[in-house]
Amino acid sequence: MASPSSQFLLFLCFIFLVNGSxxxxxxxxxxxxxxxxxxxxxxxxxxxxxxxxxxxxxxxxxxxxxxxxxxxxxxxxxxxxxxxxxxxxxxxxxxxxxxxxxxxxxxxxxxxxxxxxxxxxxxxxxxxxxxxxxxxxxxxxxxxxxxxxxxxxxxxxxxxxxxxxxxxxxxxxxxxxxxxxxxxxxxxxxxxxxxxxxxxxxxxxxxSTTKLPLMYTPLIGKSQDYFINVKSIKINGNPLSVTIEGLTKLSTIVPYATMESSIYATFAKAFTKAAAAASRDMSVVAPVAPFGLCFSSKGFNGSAVPVIDFVLQSEMVKWRIYGSNSMVKVNEEVVCLGFLDGGSDLTSSIVLGGFQLEDNVMDFDLGTSMLGFSALRGTCCSDFSPNSVLDESL
Structure with a gap:
């Protein structure tokens, strides 16, 4: 019999396949x-x-x-x-x-x-x-x-x-x-x-309104780009000792997330420590370009991948990233952390790239300057039906 969690994931996928008009x-x-x-x-x-x-x-x-x-x-x-x-x-x-x-x-x-x-x-x-x-x-x-x-x-x-x-x-x-x-x-x-x-x-x-439960955060600034305000980062619930200066940019033309060098160094160190504590199977191997942190895929268990939280305007509003949006399969032997060191002269301290945006329903409201996001496990964008996520406003 399916567990409650697996039933919930199936429910989310099912929502995307329901037809509407x-x-x-x-x-x-x-x-x-x-x-x-x-x-x-x-x-x-x-x-x-x-x-x-x-x-x-x-x-x-x-x-x-x-x-x-x-x-x-x-x-x-x-x-x-x-x-x-x-x-x-x-x-x-x-x-x-x-x-x-x-x-x-x-x-x-x-x-x-x-x-x-x-x-x-x-x-x-x-x-x-x-x-x-x-x-x-x-x-x-x-x-x-x-x-x-x-x-x-x-x-x-x-x-x-x-x-x-x-x-x-x-x-x-x-x-x-x-x-x-x-x-x-x-x-x-x-x-x-x-x-x-x-x-x-x-x-x-x-x-329109959405059938899915979304979290909402303000879109910051008057730029043509989309920026959100990430106040802190947590890995498996533990906050990182980093200062995030500036805003976080969302991008579909950057394949993977990039971070300013000092943030990335702390982030990668904390992720490695959390991975080692969570699973003996996540052993570090030589990095494969362009990635800076890679692990052996031998015995790799996706459920043991540390959870990343980008805390937004409050502790209650978090952009949660699971292994499916953080770990990239490079080949049959290596998986890598899909966050890159962007150097010290980035115009944005953090850029969330396309890989991190995948399988998230995102509601961009330009009129109110708000962004809604699902950040839920099990959403199925590849099975998306155009009329399945919306309810007509009355």
Whole structure:
């Protein structure tokens, strides 16, 4: 007979498979195994050409390689935006000549960056129709007219997964995807995200609450990125003697969590001690790049992995990380701690990467500047049904 804990995990998985009927947009997200990037699919133009874009949680806008994409540059519904226009002002950027503009066209130029490679340029602000097909259990098509995006040159796709033609920005910015869905089709400025090691989803909805019990914490600052305030760190309930200066950033373009060097040194030492106390099978072995702390997988018992707590605004609100989001299987003989030493000059003391975000239901509410997160064991983002996590607000 299943134990109460295992029944609870099955219940959580079951919640994600229950069908509902709500007015939502679900964008499928697939993790690319070679680059560890999260790739979303949208359809461009009136002809609905499929385009793969890397998901950038903090990205201020969507950008697409137009130079090598004839179906994008020749789209009959595409229009370049003049620099002296409401749309250009809406982008929040100073009107400067665009990448392909001259003195006669005076196209609106917007700063466009590949957050993974660091490459940047000035792209041409354009608008076109995009169509989002959920392609999950209940396929549907939603068209968004006059969607603003940046037309970028081909060199900007360097470092992106094969077949990808740009990046899809979900940041807190005027022309990010959530903001444009709010102004274009009346959705709230909020979205749910559920990533996994295989298939995940980004879900937008006009009015919604969640069926899952979530903890909520404020989104700090006015940046386009998403920051939370981690006040302390605990491993197996024991607090670390570290000073966390600055905010903790959430990122989908960083594969694994990174920490400022002094925090990482204390963190890794405490984790090693806790692992040794919890299980004789967690023996330290030579690290495998890029990881700094690795263990033998011989006799490895996942249940013995120390639990990590990021304590937020109070002791009652914790982002809890279990072994599934902290230990990375490198090969058949080695597992490694999925937290990296980011050096001493990080702009954020801690960055929680994609691996730590996986299998967490996350509710980003841009209107109230709040983040809801599940941080529960057993959530099944790979089995996610777009209508399963939401209740319609009355």
């Amino acid at each position: 709500v007015n939502s947009i679900a964008i499928p997200v697939v993790k690319d195994a070679s680059t560890l990037q999260y790739v979303a699919k949208i359809h461009h133009g009136v002809s609905q050409v499929p385009i793969n874009l890397v998901l950038d949680l903090g990205g201020p806008l969507t950008w697409v390689d137009c130079d090598s994409s004839a179906d994008v540059s020749s789209s009959s519904s595409r229009r370049l935006i003049p620099s002296q226009s409401i749309q250009c002002s809406r982008s929040g950027k100073s009107p400067v000549p665009g990448n392909g503009s001259d003195t006669t066209t005076n196209t609106c130029g917007v700063f466009t960056q590949n957050g993974i490679s660091g490459l940047a340029t000035t792209g041409d602000l354009a608008e076109d129709t995009i169509a989002v097909r959920s392609e999950l259990e209940d396929p549907s098509i939603t068209a968004v007219d006059e969607f603003l995006f940046s037309c970028a040159p081909t060199f900007l796709v360097q470092g992106l997964a094969s077949g990808v033609r740009g990046m899809l920005g979900l940041g807190r910015a005027p022309i990010s995807l959530p903001s444009q869905l709010a102004t274009g089709i009346g959705h709230q400025r909020k979205f749910f995200m559920c990533l996994s090691s295989s298939n995940g989803v980004v879900l937008s909805h006009h009015t």
